[in-house]
Amino acid sequence: MFDYQLIRSTRRRTISLQVRNGQIIVRAPSFLSQQQIDLVITKKSAWLKSKLNDAMQIETANEAKFVAGSCLWINGKKKTLHIHFEKKSSLENLDDKILVILPQRIETKCLEKVYLSLQIKKQLATWLKEQACHYITTKLPLLVTQTGLNPISFKIRLYKARWGSCNNKGELSFNYLLMMAPLWVVDYVIIHELCHLKHLNHSNKFWQLVDQYYPNYKDAQLWLKKHQSQLTW
Numbered sequence: 425m426f427d428y429q430l431i432r433s434t435r436r437r438t439i440s441l442q443v444r445n446g447q448i449i450v451r452a453p454s455f456l457s458q459q460q461i462d463l464v465i466t467k468k469s470a471w472l473k474s475k476l477n478d479a480m481q482i483e484t485a486n487e488a489k490f491v492a493g494s495c496l497w498i499n500g501k502k503k504t505l506h507i508h509f510e511k512k513s514s515l516e517n518l519d520d521k522i523l524v525i526l527p528q529r530i531e532t533k534c535l536e537k538v539y540l541s542l543q544i545k546k547q548l549a550t551w552l553k554e555q556a557c558h559y560i561t562t563k564l565p566l567l568v569t570q571t572g573l574n575p576i577s578f579k580i581r582l583y584k585a586r587w588g589s590c591n592n593k594g595e596l597s598f599n600y601l602l603m604m605a606p607l608w609v610v611d612y613v614i615i616h617e618l619c620h621l622k623h624l625n626h627s628n629k630f631w632q633l634v635d636q637y638y639p640n641y642k643d644a645q646l647w648l649k650k651h652q653s654q655l656t657w
């Protein structure tokens with residue numbers, strides 16, 4: 425059985441269940457017995473479980489991560505996150521800090537911390553995606569010319585556990601979180617995926633080709649490995 429906060433009311437005719445901040449709140453008419461209330465909760469247990477799970481996921485995903493003062497990597501530089509509220513939302517990438525400006529209406533809503541963190545995350549994601557689109561759209565054609573390896577298409581998206589991908593149709597995808605890494609590391613990932621157009625595996629021949637176009641690829645791999653834990657969301 426779940427833990428819950430019970431609020432009884434003489435005016436209430438029906439029972440209502442709510443999950444707020446990871447806690448179950450039950451509002452019930454005073455004539456309902458404890459047994460009847462427990463029965464409703466048991467009936468609704470699947471729904472309650474999924475609600476509690478959502479709340480927990482939001483919390484673990486964002487807790488202390490996207491709040492003022494937390495650290496963030498942008499283009500291989502560690503930056504401190506600053507939050508401001510102004511009329512319009514925007515984002516400024518400064519030397520040692522990243523300033524996320526959220527609309528004032530969000531501040532006046534008297535927010536829960538988790539919700540605020542989610543708004544910051546969304547704004548950062550949009551910005552990183554724009555940066556990635558801009559950089560890769562500019563850089564990819566240069567590397568295509570350099571290598572003679574030509575993809576059918578490419579897209580920018582979010583991956584949980586990879587930096588890029590190449591399929592057997594010759595389509596490439598890149599993770600926009602790459603913009604957290606230095607640009608020389610991003611170039612390695614682009615070369616890596618381009619080389620998969622010729623070898624769709626990680627064979628010796630594949631690595632020889634990577635080495636040909638990007639001789640210090642091991643430094644780039646090392647950078648990604650070393651900072652892996654700080655580059656996830």
Ligand SMILES: [Zn+2]
Pocket residue numbers: 616620625626
């Ligand atoms: Zn690969």
